[in-house]
Amino acid sequence: MPRETWATRAGFILAAVGSAVGLGNIWRFPFITGQEGGGAFLVTYLLFVALIGFPAILVEFVIGRYTNLNPVGAIRELGSGAWNYLGWLFVVTGFVILSYYSVVAGWFLRYTLIGVTDGYALAGPEEAGALFGTVSTGLDSLLFHAVFMALVIGIIAAGVRKGIEIGVKVMVPAIIALLLGLAAYAFTLDASTAAYSYYLSPDFGYLAANWASILPAAAGQAFFTLSLGMGVMITYASYLGEDRNLAADAGVIVTLDTLIAVIVGFVVFPFLFAAGIEPGSGGASAIFVSLTSAFAGIPGGRILGVVFFAMVGIAALSSAISILEVLVSYLIDELGVARVPASVALGVAVFLLGVPVTIDLIFLDLYDKLADGVLLVLGSLLLALFVGWVIPEIAREELERGIGALGGLGDAWIWIVRIPIVIVVLISLYLGIVDYVDFLTGDLAEWLAAR
Numbered sequence: 001m002p003r004e005t006w007a008t009r010a011g012f013i014l015a016a017v018g019s020a021v022g023l024g025n026i027w028r029f030p031f032i033t034g035q036e037g038g039g040a041f042l043v044t045y046l047l048f049v050a051l052i053g054f055p056a057i058l059v060e061f062v063i064g065r066y067t068n069l070n071p072v073g074a075i076r077e078l079g080s081g082a083w084n085y086l087g088w089l090f091v092v093t094g095f096v097i098l099s100y101y102s103v104v105a106g107w108f109l110r111y112t113l114i115g116v117t118d119g120y121a122l123a124g125p126e127e128a129g130a131l132f133g134t135v136s137t138g139l140d141s142l143l144f145h146a147v148f149m150a151l152v153i154g155i156i157a158a159g160v161r162k163g164i165e166i167g168v169k170v171m172v173p174a175i176i177a178l179l180l181g182l183a184a185y186a187f188t189l190d191a192s193t194a195a196y197s198y199y200l201s202p203d204f205g206y207l208a209a210n211w212a213s214i215l216p217a218a219a220g221q222a223f224f225t226l227s228l229g230m231g232v233m234i235t236y237a238s239y240l241g242e243d244r245n246l247a248a249d250a251g252v253i254v255t256l257d258t259l260i261a262v263i264v265g266f267v268v269f270p271f272l273f274a275a276g277i278e279p280g281s282g283g284a285s286a287i288f289v290s291l292t293s294a295f296a297g298i299p300g301g302r303i304l305g306v307v308f309f310a311m312v313g314i315a316a317l318s319s320a321i322s323i324l325e326v327l328v329s330y331l332i333d334e335l336g337v338a339r340v341p342a343s344v345a346l347g348v349a350v351f352l353l354g355v356p357v358t359i360d361l362i363f364l365d366l367y368d369k370l371a372d373g374v375l376l377v378l379g380s381l382l383l384a385l386f387v388g389w390v391i392p393e394i395a396r397e398e399l400e401r402g403i404g405a406l407g408g409l410g411d412a413w414i415w416i417v418r419i420p421i422v423i424v425v426l427i428s429l430y431l432g433i434v435d436y437v438d439f440l441t442g443d444l445a446e447w448l449a450a451r
């Protein structure tokens with residue numbers, strides 16, 4: 001069977017944007033920014049996206065388009081020996097990420113429904129926090145995790161191409177419009193001045209004192225939000241038949257994705273400040289608590305809320321399918337399993353892995369810190385080493401296909417991938433591992449001791 005390619009010229013870029021824009025921008029970005037000191041994190045993150053994220057997305061694109069294979073097969077074709085195991089790292093990473101991603105996406109579905117049945121008029125931040133508590137753990141959480149995974153499985157089993165392109169075309173502009181509206185409303189709050197200064201004026205003293213936690217957090221967030229480090233962008237580029245300008249496409253994807261995250265900050269922080277909530281304290285609840293108070297205060301907020309939460313749910317869906325697609329394309333290409341059974345078997349396995357997260361949020365940290373601080377960073381590091389040192393000539397020529405001769409720019413890209421990226425990512429990885437060990441021996445050990 002010939003491998004499918006994208007239906008329309010815009011199909012690839014839409015799918016890649018659909019993968020990138022999701023909970024990473026809307027849920028993860030604001031709470032990590034809050035935990036890591038606001039402006040100090042924001043500048044580090046923006047630097048990371050521009051200097052590391054952009055070249056790294058090209059790394060995945062060239063591998064995918066050159067081989068037209070799933071990530072595991074692609075690395076096997078181009079490399080040899082120990083490189084073959086890299087594909088396995090991707091599969092493990094995909095499992096871990098999707099398992100908790102689905103749980104969090106389920107919360108957005110649940111909040112959509114809450115708007116339909118009850119509205120968001122809550123007495124204050126305590127009540128909003130209590131509502132988050134009931135949504136995020138227990139039967140509610142389990143049920144909506146199951147619903148979300150069923151949707152992901154359904155779409156992947158049917159073959160990705162059909163739905164995504166239209167979905168993203170409508171969804172991404174709509175999300176941007178709604179976010180801008182919410183940011184404008186947030187601007188009218190008295191607390192907005194304090195919030196902007198927290199978010200926008202980096203405290204360099206804080207940065208200098210906390211770089212060991214800010215750096216790995218920024219690296220992990222950059223890779224997570226751009227769907228890098230586990231072969232998603234390899235997979236999507238592998239369906240490319242024609243010679244697109246990959247650098248231009250990467251530019252569009254990175255810009256849109258970053259723009260959305262930055263606007264979310266303009267919504268979340270004013271509402272947190274207005275509610276008197278310390279921005280680093282809410283963790284996973286930050287976006288939910290700030291948005292429920294936003295929607296409670298706006299005329300027509302209930303309808304807006306339903307629309308917004310539903311759209312984030314759909315944005316999460318287009319990201320989640322990109323992860324399951326990597327796992328499924330592996331089973332199809334490598335083991336010859338048919339699409340439907342492959343989708344169902346892997347989807348159910350991912351669902352089961354996510355169940356602990358619905359029971360206690362300590363598992364969210366256990367999974368998220370591992371995937372984000374360690375696995376994605378390791379995956380991106382190895383991909384950079386692979387492209388920079390094993391296949392630099394192939395990579396360079398592949399990048400030039402669709403652009404034309406790049407001359408010194410092509411050399412610059414290879415050298416950025418070879419040395420600065422490798423060094424910075426290596427440091428981030430080391431710090432991420434230290435952080436994770438801290439978590440295992442600290443918070444997790446305490447949690448276990450309290451059982």
Ligand code: TRP
Nearest residue numbers: 020022023024025224225227319
């Ligand atoms: N980038 C998506 C988001 O921000 C999540 C995602 C999709 C992802 N595919 C991925 C993260 C692959 C890491 C790796 O919501």
